[in-house]
């Protein structure tokens with residue numbers, strides 16, 4: 168098995184097509200056993216720990232594990248199958264046990280502690296010092312100081328949490344796929360765009376059906392909720408979508424995440440108390456930029472107070488508009504539909520119209536031109552590589568003719584692929600033990616509308632924005648200048664600062680000069696007409712108040728839930744209380760939004776969803792320097808790159824921000840960009 172197990176080979180890029188479910192467990196078993204033996208041996212040799220003998224040696228072990236586990240968890244997300252899922256899940260408890268063991272390894276902790284206080288440490292660079300400081304902090308957060316019995320409990324909790332969060336994600340995917348609606352009468356789809364209908368026809372054909380198949384994959388859901396004239400159809404898909412994996416809706420009780428959520432919250436609270444924190448939100452902040460729960464809550468509440476009047480006004484306008492059209496009881500399943508109609512009426516522009524100007528290749532070429540102007544890097548496509556799906560593309564970044572890194576794009580929605588968009592650092596930049604420099608690799612995954620009917624994929628402007636967002640994460644990972652794995656790319660970056668480079672990139676989708684580069688009509692090649700650009704800019708902050716309170720609802724709900732769990736309130740009751748405070752429109756009682764809130768129950772955003780808003784203040788304020796100095800000012804671009812993108816987790820985010828901006832962040836730029844400042848009222 169070892170000899171021909173691709174996961175145990177040394178490779179440049181993962182041999183995706185050769186990786187089979189049966190390779191997974193043997194490879195992970197082998198690597199974990201080897202790593203344990205190697206750690207035991209290196210601790211014996213470390214009478215006086217050195218950076219290379221300790222930190223670098225552990226980086227090498229981590230890299231070997233990552234080389235095998237990275238492709239496996241990636242494939243589990245983008246090409247899920249029952250066999251792969253079973254193999255993936257069989258490894259989760261083993262990995263959790265290994266990480267806990269590492270975090271509670273007293274001799275290892277003592278070696279780090281000794282290294283941090285050694286004469287060698289005085290000569291370390293700032294990244295090395297930060298890595299050691301964070302490592303010691305993380306040992307404490309792994310229960311290094313706890314008595315044996317509590318350490319054991321800590322390990323049990325972590326193991327169970329890894330199972331539960333994985334199960335949450337699987338059930339959400341299963342619930343998304345469990346519901347479809349087969350339509351044979353085209354009249355039912357009145358209002359839908361041709362491209363949406365073509366895609367539904369493809370989905371039906373793929374299952375050997377005639378007619379159209381509506382699914383809960385996002386592009387399909389979005390098309391119906393935004394464009395279907397048939398109100399009953401909108402209500403039907405809304406009810407199916409917002410009750411996925413719950414006790415409500417058309418598939419009530421199937422794949423219900425409710426019990427998992429209760430257990431996840433219990434265990435997180437127990438974990439926090441075990442480590443001496445009042446609650447999980449406090450534990451979450453121990454490794455973040457925000458300093459206290461009060462600071463986070465007052466930040467969010469301040470934003471809520473400022474934006475709620477704008478949201479109320481947005482809603483009043485929408486209701487008045489719907490009433491003009493004869494609808495007097497606006498419901499949740501009407502919001503998207505009438506909003507789109509109102510947008511069209513007010514700005515004579517629709518998301519669909521705009522699509523024609525954003526064929527995917529034009530957008531990519533433009534995006535690459537933008538980052539070339541800003542950061543002086545060049546990007547070219549690579550051919551002949553091993554892949555997990557024919558849609559996948561691979562690109563290389565170069566600077567002055569030198570290789571910098573590579574990234575994969577997997578852009579389109581399809582069955583057996585997890586929803587949403589994300590970047591994952593597939594390989595870290597670092598200086599290896601043999602002195603060679605390993606270059607970084609990133610995976611960028613989205614769920615855009617796939618190409619239909621022989622046309623290129625045409626993106627909505629929202630999709631373009633998502634692409635820029637994920638690409639910003641990618642650049643953070645790829646343009647690092649740090650050569651120690653613990654702080655290179657996005658490693659070691661406080662979670663509430665991680666969205667700075669991503670949200671920052673979104674700004675260029677709204678800059679006239681940026682739009683000129685990324686747009687071109689897919690048939691004529693004609694640039695986005697000025698009149699259309701003016702309309703898009705005018706429509707930019709359409710309903711920004713409603714959007715803001717929605718994000719604040721999610722953020723406050725997540726943070727409060729993790730701070731107050733155990734006070735006798737159910738998940739739904741906490742959510743209702745937050746809605747009382749910030750929302751302007753209540754969803755129906757059957758809505759089970761939380762059951763699909765994978766960010767906090769299956770991703771890394773538990774008691775950290777506020778990070779989006781927190782980092783948006785940073786990204787808007789960083790961008791305002793470009794507004795002052797020119798959005799394509801190469802000096803400002805290079806300065807941003809060197810201060811933020813290049814330095815990853817090597818220093819506290821506030822230090823990096825101040826280095827770039829020359830002062831601490833202010834909220835003004837964000838409010839101004841969203842049209843939520845008083846003068847804009």
Ligand SMILES: [Zn+2]
Pocket residue numbers: 636640666669
């Ligand atoms: Zn992001």
